[in-house]
Amino acid sequence: MKLANTIKCQKCGTAVPEDEVMMTEGKTLCEDCYFDMGHKIRVCDPWGERSKKIFRESHGLTGTEGLTDLQKGIYELIESQGKATRQQLQENFSLSATELENQIAILRHCQLIKGRREEDQVYLVLWE
């Protein structure tokens, strides 16, 4: 059995699976530290982060329903290309690294996209 690669959170030292690290201001952080630094997920707040998937299911939302246009755009770009880097998404949607990271976090909580490592790059790919 091969263990997933992990990266150390630069704040608390927790080993974070490589596809779950949050990046901000050039640091790699675990999700908890990321939020501790004040990077709250704003867009999806009414849904509550942990219950997002349940919310979506209970409201019969599937795929990109219930997302903002920006979240849909990110999802659709990844869908059309098969994968995308953070850099590509930032350029394409004119987002700061922090803004993009928030959107990625939301889409990941919704189980729509996830990170995947290929060679030396971490790509964002569709969840399924």
Ligand SMILES: [Zn+2]
């Ligand atoms: Zn941490």
